[in-house]
Amino acid sequence: MQLSKAEEQLMQLLWKQKRAFMKDLIDASPEPKPASTTVATLLKRMQDKGFVDYVQEGRSREYFPLIKKKDYFSKQVNGMIKSFFNDDTAQFASFFTQETNLSKKELEELRMIIDSEIKKKK
Template identity: 60%
Template structure:
């Protein structure tokens, strides 16, 4: 299941905070801050999608992510590669390295990451 852009923004705040009350989440936004009702609606939808859980403390709810950022974006990336790059990580990597206009230093860093992964596979 996928999050909307506004849900992803809220989820990013929750991933950073790890656990948060409504006030904490509102404080994480820059001005103009969304309405409390907007955040409440987003949190309800995200609970229904099983991305967010909460612990009740009286009338307050302390929210926390049920999905790690890494797992969420890993699934997203796999879907992107499957749908837009013929299920070919090599096509994605080629597109990314050409279109992202990476510096030589960034390309060398990517190469070192790939080399490290290759060494671990041996």
């Protein structure tokens, strides 16, 4: 299951705040602030998709994420590699390193991360 762009933006705020009332999410949103009806609709959709839930606090609902940010984005990246790069991680790595205009320093940092992961797999 995937989030729409608007849902993902709202989810980013919720991951950052960990727990939030709708008012908190609206306050944390960039200008122009979304209408409360829009945020309520997005939260309901996100709840139906299994991304958020809430606890009732009087007349208000305190929302919290049901999925970790890392898990969501890992799934998205793996899906992109599968669909856009025919499940070929080397093709993805080639595209990523060439098309993102990484500096020599950034490429060296990337190599260090990869080397570290290789050592862990031994």
